[in-house]
Amino acid sequence: MRTPISYFLVVSVLLFTVGTVGVLIRKNALLIFMSVELQLNAVNLALVAFSRQLGNLTGQVLAFFSMVVAAAEVVVGLAIIVSLYRKRRSADVDDASLLRG
Amino acid sequence: MLALSILAQAPPATPQTATGHGPLIFTPVAPELILVGVALILLLYDALEPQRPHLALALATLAGIAGAAAYSVYLWFWVQRPDSPSSVLQGMVAADRFTVFFRLVILGAAFIATLLGYLYLERAGEVRGEYYPLLLFATAGMTLITAANDLIMVFLALEILSLSLYLMTGFSLRRLASAEASMKYFLLGAFSSAFFLYGIAFAYGATGTTNLPAIAHKLSGQVGPLALALGATGLLTVGFAFKVAAVPFHMWTPDAYQGAPTSVTAFMSAGTKVAAFAAFLRVFDVALSPLVWDWKPFVWALAAITMVVGGVLAIAQTNIKRMLAYSSIAHAGFILVGVTAASRQGIEASMFYLAAYAAMIVGAFGVVMLVSVRGERNLNFSSYAGLARRDPFLAAVLAVFMLSLAGIPPTAGFIAKVSVFEAAVQAGHWPLVLIGVLTSVIAAFYYIRVIVLMYMQEYLPGQEETEGLGREPVGRIAVAIPALLTLLFGVFPGVLFGLLKAASVIRF
Numbered sequence: 001m002r003t004p005i006s007y008f009l010v011v012s013v014l015l016f017t018v019g020t021v022g023v024l025i026r027k028n029a030l031l032i033f034m035s036v037e038l039q040l041n042a043v044n045l046a047l048v049a050f051s052r053q054l055g056n057l058t059g060q061v062l063a064f065f066s067m068v069v070a071a072a073e074v075v076v077g078l079a080i081i082v083s084l085y086r087k088r089r090s091a092d093v094d095d096a097s098l099l100r101g
Numbered sequence: 102m103l104a105l106s107i108l109a110q111a112p113p114a115t116p117q118t119a120t121g122h123g124p125l126i127f128t129p130v131a132p133e134l135i136l137v138g139v140a141l142i143l144l145l146y147d148a149l150e151p152q153r154p155h156l157a158l159a160l161a162t163l164a165g166i167a168g169a170a171a172y173s174v175y176l177w178f179w180v181q182r183p184d185s186p187s188s189v190l191q192g193m194v195a196a197d198r199f200t201v202f203f204r205l206v207i208l209g210a211a212f213i214a215t216l217l218g219y220l221y222l223e224r225a226g227e228v229r230g231e232y233y234p235l236l237l238f239a240t241a242g243m244t245l246i247t248a249a250n251d252l253i254m255v256f257l258a259l260e261i262l263s264l265s266l267y268l269m270t271g272f273s274l275r276r277l278a279s280a281e282a283s284m285k286y287f288l289l290g291a292f293s294s295a296f297f298l299y300g301i302a303f304a305y306g307a308t309g310t311t312n313l314p315a316i317a318h319k320l321s322g323q324v325g326p327l328a329l330a331l332g333a334t335g336l337l338t339v340g341f342a343f344k345v346a347a348v349p350f351h352m353w354t355p356d357a358y359q360g361a362p363t364s365v366t367a368f369m370s371a372g373t374k375v376a377a378f379a380a381f382l383r384v385f386d387v388a389l390s391p392l393v394w395d396w397k398p399f400v401w402a403l404a405a406i407t408m409v410v411g412g413v414l415a416i417a418q419t420n421i422k423r424m425l426a427y428s429s430i431a432h433a434g435f436i437l438v439g440v441t442a443a444s445r446q447g448i449e450a451s452m453f454y455l456a457a458y459a460a461m462i463v464g465a466f467g468v469v470m471l472v473s474v475r476g477e478r479n480l481n482f483s484s485y486a487g488l489a490r491r492d493p494f495l496a497a498v499l500a501v502f503m504l505s506l507a508g509i510p511p512t513a514g515f516i517a518k519v520s521v522f523e524a525a526v527q528a529g530h531w532p533l534v535l536i537g538v539l540t541s542v543i544a545a546f547y548y549i550r551v552i553v554l555m556y557m558q559e560y561l562p563g564q565e566e567t568e569g570l571g572r573e574p575v576g577r578i579a580v581a582i583p584a585l586l587t588l589l590f591g592v593f594p595g596v597l598f599g600l601l602k603a604a605s606v607i608r609f
Binding site for chain 2 (some may be wrong): 005009023029032033036040042043053054057058061062065066069073074075076077079080081083084087088093096098099
């Protein structure tokens with residue numbers, strides 16, 4: 001018996017919500033970034049679930065693309081966060097208050 | 102050149118569908134191939150040759166952009182051939198004049214930004230070779246997104262341009278503000294990408310495809326759960342609103358624009374907005390056209406809030422880069438007015454607005470960069486007092502851009518505003534037009550203030566550095582071209598509207 005797609009979608013929506021809330025309430029840049037990764041994984045889950053439901057492979061291919069993009073994002077994102085950390089000795093986004101107004 | 106001639110002789114097209122297996126035709130993506138090719142060569146050259154002259158990198162970049170632009174002009178005629186397909190590469194890339202028009206606008210902005218970038222790096226003493234490949238990659242992402250005919254392609258192109266721009270924003274290693282801007286831009290950009298991708302997943306779940314025309318086809322037949330389609334529309338709207346910097350998704354814009362090196366700000370303020378709006382228009386007016394009555398109220402509200410908030414917040418700024426950033430937010434609102442109209446006229450007006458906006462914002466940031474002398478200085482309004490006496494040319498050029506941003510004739514900004522308002526009235530959105538006109542009046546205040554400062558206030562010596570105030574001819578040319586275009590489109594808008602008549606048709 002196949003598990004109904006709604007199960008996967010509920011998990012996906014929950015994961016995405018956890019990620020969104022994490023981005024909004026976390027103060028550490030790395031943790032915010034990890035929350036974004038959680039959102040992307042929620043998307044991947046939804047894509048693969050839809051792909052299985054619809055019986056075509058577009059969703060799974062798209063999930064691969066999203067993984068590659070997430071990996072590229074990690075490369076760029078960690079470089080940016082580390083370079084800021086080296087200058088300021090802190091990865092707290094509340095300390096980043098030079099630009100405001 | 103060999104590669105180019107092979108591309109030009111692509112085999113004659115056969116009718117091709119989204120799922121068919123026709124021959125691979127690379128002609129419509131040749132401009133991107135040229136840009137990426139030059140970027141890769143420069144990346145290698147910079148890594149292998151530590152003593153490379155800075156000028157060579159800049160000239161190669163300019164040549165690559167000019168080559169891509171020349172090929173785009175060829176494409177303008179190629180897509181009208183009776184045997185050319187409307188989309189290539191399994192329906193991934195659209196081949197129509199809509200994309201060629203936007204490509205030329207973006208490539209123009211990139212050309213000016215390269216000139217400005219060369220000067221900025223020289224003056225700030227931050228000559229590092231990565232700048233040019235990153236700029237070319239970002240440009241390739243921007244031009245590719247205008248041609249994207251599939252949500253996968255839209256997403257990938259969006260990431261190509263975003264990832265390059267995050268790095269360019271943080272290019273000044275010595276300035277903390279640059280790194281900080283880069284981090285904020287990155288975190289919020291990645292956050293918005295996640296929403297965008299979730300929207301794609303929902304659209305796929307609702308229709309079983311990611312191809313834009315196929316989505317429209319499925320949706321108009323009301324096949325599949327509509328709730329998913331509406332969720333997709335909402336998430337895609339949020340994703341695009343982040344990228345075009347519409348309120349309430351604009352928080353990153355002032356910080357990123359202020360912290361980034363000014364030459365990068367000039368590039369991304371024009372390029373990102375044009376590219377994101379091109380994709381916005383295509384996704385919403387092609388794929389989601391069957392849901393037009395569902396997304397219209399949201400985009401309507403976004404346009405109204407964006408115009409008001411962007412316009413009002415700009416008044417309080419004392420830093421000119423920040424002021425221009427809020428002004429670019431307000432302009433996103435005006436362009437959304439054209440998108441809301443969801444008609445041929447609305448698309449045409451938005452396209453005109455984007456071309457005019459690109460010219461004036463690149464130019465305005467260009468002048469700001471020249472007045473900064475070295476790196477990031479003289480950014481307060483007080484530095485502009487009496488500029489007309491110290492440097493009449495820069496003052497005159499900046500005055501043209503300010504008048505155009507305010508929407509005062511005879512500049513392109515005026516025609517652009519009139520045309521989006523006209524399209525909105527035709528579509529029955531007169532309250533939106535009323536809000537737009539009122540915010541334009543408010544906005545005129547802070548644009549005119551700059552002109553008053555430059556022309557009617559005395560320059561107090563010793564207030565800021567002025568030696569070498571942008572005397573290099575490169576900088577002068579880089580701001581003179583957009584100024585001339587701003588006036589040209591303002592006095593003879595027919596030139597551009599003639600092209601738009603042919604370009605505003607999205608083929609599918």
